[in-house]
Amino acid sequence: MHRLAWFVVACVGVAGVAVAAAPQEETVQGIYEGGCKGAAGVHKFEARVVACGKGTYKVFVRELKDGGSEAKAELDGKTDGNAITFRGKNGNVEWAAAYAGGAIQGTCGKGCTLALKRVVRQSPALGAKPPAGAVVLVGGKDFSQVTCPKNKDGSDQEWKVVEGGGIQVPKGGMSSAGEVGGSFKLHVEFRTPFMPNERDQGRGNSGVYLPNGDEIQVLDSFGMTSYTGGCCGGLYRYKDPDAFDKFTLASLPPLQWQTYDVEYRVEMKDGKATGKPRVTVLHNGIKIHDNAPLEKDARKGRFQFQDHGNAVHYRNIWVVPLGDK
Secondary structure: OOOOOOOOOOOEOOOOEEEEOOHHHHHHHHEEEEEEEOOEEEEEEEEEEEEOOOOOEEEEEEEEOHHHOOEEEEEEEEEEOOOOEEEEOOOOOEEEEEEEOOEEEEEOOOOOEEEEEEEEOOOOOOOOOOOOEEEEEEEEOOOOOOOOOOOOOOOOOOOOOEEEHHHEOOOOOOEEOEOOOOOOOEEEEEHHHHHHHHHHHHHEEEEEEOOOOEEEEOOOOOOOOOOOOOOOOOOOEEEEEOOOOOOOOOOOOOOOOOEEEEEEEEEOOOOEEEEEEEEEEOOEEEEEEEEEOOOOOOEOOOOOOOOOOOOEEEEEEEEEEOOOO
């Protein structure tokens, strides 16, 4: 599978080049591509710009080199009036740049110019259609395949419908109407809210619970680290995504739709699930767990989508049974 290359950043301040008006933080945050041009030619870079609240940003920039080696620069950014500027170092080399119109331009050492442009990447699994035999839990206007707790007065909660036939996770979370006991493939699309002033678990928190009770964490981990299994895509509290390097490499920025594709396998004995299920998980098309054993024993159960007080959206959720081995 093609692996997306990511960058991370850290927040601090600088003063800078004026633009027409200070852009909104969510339009500045994101993934950037470009390079640093000097006498030796152009070196390709990618960057992840993370909004950290109150007009501050963090930016980790990574050079792409043959053989997988890389040089990194960490820049700190701040809004000053109607300007956003960034400063930092790659070793002893000073970097300085400013944001304007979806691009970051500046210098990356003496006699070298930096030019990065904001890009929008999408999961290759976005909009995946349910195959024959699949049960659609969320998609369109019929939400009869999911349930949620009633209001305190005993009345039913109203679904808050969002883009693409999705729903905002209701108070108390939601569960599948039916139970699953065997192997299956699950497709989930989710979108975390933009919460730049929050950190770690306070930043777009939810979770996808599998029938055995294990959780695949949902979180805005774009440029944010956490404890073991606590980042987006982690098997909650016990396993980080594979190739996890300080930040969740597969995460897209908040407000963008992301995908999980989960293959869940159980062993059946006398018609009942036994042992520990194993999962292979793709996050935005990137394999983050490869036939990994889960912590809890296999059992018949429901899918659950956690409410953690954040306005996380879900859409295009479907599950299809797989032949048990």
